[in-house]
Amino acid sequence: MPPAFPERAAWGTAGSLRAWQQQALESYFSTGPRDFLAVATPGAGKTTFALRLARELLERRVIAAITVVCPTEHLKRQWAEAASRVGIRIDPEFQNAQGRTAKDFHGVAVTYATVAARPALHRNRTELRKTLVILDEVHHAGDGRSWGDAIRESFEPAARRLGLSGTPFRTDINPIPFVDYEEGADGIRRSRADYTYGYGPALADGVVRPVIFLAYSGEMKWRTRAGDEITAALGQPLTQDQTSQAWRAALDPKGDWIRQVITAADRRLTEVRRGVPDAGGMVIATDHETARSYAKMLREITGQGATVVLSDDPGASKKIKTFGESEDRWMVAVRMVSEGVDIPRLSVGVYATSTSTPLFFAQAVGRFVRSRRRGETASVFLPSVPTLMGHAAEMEVERDHVLDRPRREDGLDDDLLEEANRQRDTPDVGEELPFETVEASARFDRVLYDGGEFGTQAAAGSAEEEEFLGIPGLLDPEQVTQLLRQRQAEQQAALRKQRTAEPEHTLAEDLQALRKELNGLVGAWNHRTGQPHGVIHNELRRTCGGPPAAQASSEDLRNRISKIRDWAAKRS
Numbered sequence: 001m002p003p004a005f006p007e008r009a010a011w012g013t014a015g016s017l018r019a020w021q022q023q024a025l026e027s028y029f030s031t032g033p034r035d036f037l038a039v040a041t042p043g044a045g046k047t048t049f050a051l052r053l054a055r056e057l058l059e060r061r062v063i064a065a066i067t068v069v070c071p072t073e074h075l076k077r078q079w080a081e082a083a084s085r086v087g088i089r090i091d092p093e094f095q096n097a098q099g100r101t102a103k104d105f106h107g108v109a110v111t112y113a114t115v116a117a118r119p120a121l122h123r124n125r126t127e128l129r130k131t132l133v134i135l136d137e138v139h140h141a142g143d144g145r146s147w148g149d150a151i152r153e154s155f156e157p158a159a160r161r162l163g164l165s166g167t168p169f170r171t172d173i174n175p176i177p178f179v180d181y182e183e184g185a186d187g188i189r190r191s192r193a194d195y196t197y198g199y200g201p202a203l204a205d206g207v208v209r210p211v212i213f214l215a216y217s218g219e220m221k222w223r224t225r226a227g228d229e230i231t232a233a234l235g236q237p238l239t240q241d242q243t244s245q246a247w248r249a250a251l252d253p254k255g256d257w258i259r260q261v262i263t264a265a266d267r268r269l270t271e272v273r274r275g276v277p278d279a280g281g282m283v284i285a286t287d288h289e290t291a292r293s294y295a296k297m298l299r300e301i302t303g304q305g306a307t308v309v310l311s312d313d314p315g316a317s318k319k320i321k322t323f324g325e326s327e328d329r330w331m332v333a334v335r336m337v338s339e340g341v342d343i344p345r346l347s348v349g350v351y352a353t354s355t356s357t358p359l360f361f362a363q364a365v366g367r368f369v370r371s372r373r374r375g376e377t378a379s380v381f382l383p384s385v386p387t388l389m390g391h392a393a394e395m396e397v398e399r400d401h402v403l404d405r406p407r408r409e410d411g412l413d414d415d416l417l418e419e420a421n422r423q424r425d426t427p428d429v430g431e432e433l434p435f436e437t438v439e440a441s442a443r444f445d446r447v448l449y450d451g452g453e454f455g456t457q458a459a460a461g462s463a464e465e466e467e468f469l470g471i472p473g474l475l476d477p478e479q480v481t482q483l484l485r486q487r488q489a490e491q492q493a494a495l496r497k498q499r500t501a502e503p504e505h506t507l508a509e510d511l512q513a514l515r516k517e518l519n520g521l522v523g524a525w526n527h528r529t530g531q532p533h534g535v536i537h538n539e540l541r542r543t544c545g546g547p548p549a550a551q552a553s554s555e556d557l558r559n560r561i562s563k564i565r566d567w568a569a570k571r572s
Contacts, residue, residue, distance in 0.1 A: 039193040042166035042366020065129040066107030070136040076109035122154035130159040138163035213448040220249040235384030253293035255440025272473030281348035306330040351382040375474040389527040514557035
């Protein structure tokens with residue numbers, strides 16, 4: 001049965017397996033490979049597939065032991081709990097000092113760091129018994145060349161190796177162990193998966209939820225170390241340094257931006273819980289200090305405490321499990337729940353971190369997309385930052401790990417240069433530019449959904465914002481699109497009516513308003529396409545005629561506004 005078979009395939013066939021899981025199993029056993037890489041979108045059920053495969057291999061006596069390697073301590077326990085439900089006994093407490101585990105267990109769950117600390121020990125364990133090695137989120141095996149070497153040394157003797165990933169791409173060029181790379185016509189080697197199940201097919205099957213991204217802009221003011229005060233509008237065209245600092249100001253608990261966005265997210269959660277009573281929300285924070293501040297903010301906003309999960313907390317795994325089984329509204333966490341953690345009731349997220357890599361973004365959003373029944377939607381609130389807007393627009397784009405990059409004749413690599421600039425200017429990985437937040441206020445910017453953009457800018461707490469926050473939490477993807485278009489049409493009609501009723505302005509005021517509207521649309525088009533602002537303006541001039549925007553007449557500006565709106569409508 002193909003993965004996209006309608007109606008029943010996505011909801012459990014072939015012994016409670018989803019159709020994609022059954023097809024991946026058939027693909028595996030048709031060849032019985034030593035190495036197999038399964039790439040499935042976060043929330044699709046990679047763990048279930050892997051454990052069913054392991055059960056089959058144990059019963060066929062192809063293997064006698066199992067080693068699960070995963071990124072975090074919490075995931076070790078999550079794997080052990082899932083394995084116990086299918087009769088596989090995994091020891092999640094194994095440590096290198098033990099050397100071996102009790103005979104009661106079929107195998108162990110360890111972290112990549114544990115393996116890298118003593119590869120010879122794990123090689124010896126692998127050689128003693130015919131072992132299946134499950135490399136969960138296998139892209140982590142390339143986190144450093146030493147890690148990759150340790151994974152190869154430890155598990156080269158394994159009878160079978162199964163690589164799993166929801167995001168097989170990396171921003172570096174370290175090869176991932178036991179992954180095949182194929183050279184394309186352009187001479188670049190890319191990772192090759194043996195089975196792929198992307199977000200698009202999973203969404204069509206009802207395996208994952210559609211994601212509604214609610215983006216917020218706003219006015220930011222901060223003071224530099226030199227004492228200068230700088231004001232900038234998040235969501236408007238800014239330099240990279242300005243974007244970085246405006247972003248940090250927005251996330252600063254001392255400002256109003258994050259409070260207004262969390263308040264909006266809580267109103268959205270209330271609406272979702274009308275149809276999904278146990279729906280939960282999670283704020284993903286940059287660091288421990290801000291996580292605690294956000295939790296305090298949530299208590300003030302909701303009157304209820306929030307579960308705070310920090311990476312150095314020895315009780316973190318228990319907190320995550322308790323939250324997942326409760327009906328509590330909010331969790332606040334830093335990085336440790338961005339990948340692999342299974343809390344299916346999470347439906348609303350606030351992306352309140354300055355981490356901007358595509359891998360982290362995809363994994364973070366993946367915490368909200370796991371579907372339990374048809375009609376559930378996920379809502380993720382985020383700053384109107386070009387990098388994040390680009391990631392949101394590319395949710396359905398399939399990626400592979402690129403091992404090579406083409407070189408320019410002058411020896412410079414555009415991609416590496418761009419990455420270096422990003423690292424220097426993005427606050428999660430670069431040098432922090434010292435500043436003090438003076439003011440930060442939020443404005444509802446727009447909704448991104450299924451490659452389209454909806455809504456017009458509105459004040460936080462306004463009726464226009466509420467129309468999008470109040471979208472029902474149980475809707476099919478087509479219904480979401482239809483409702484978003486309806487909301488946008490109503491708002492645009494109201495704006496036209498308002499303009500007609502407003503008193504006449506001077507010609508200078510009208511021209512200023514038209515230029516501001518045009519620049520806003522150009523900025524939005526830049527977010528969507530990546531085209532530079534100058535290129536967009538030039539194309540509008542070429543299509544519509546007339547001088548540059550600074551000298552253009554009101555008629556010229558209206559024509560360009562109409563043209564760029566046409567582009568947006570056609571792309572949606």
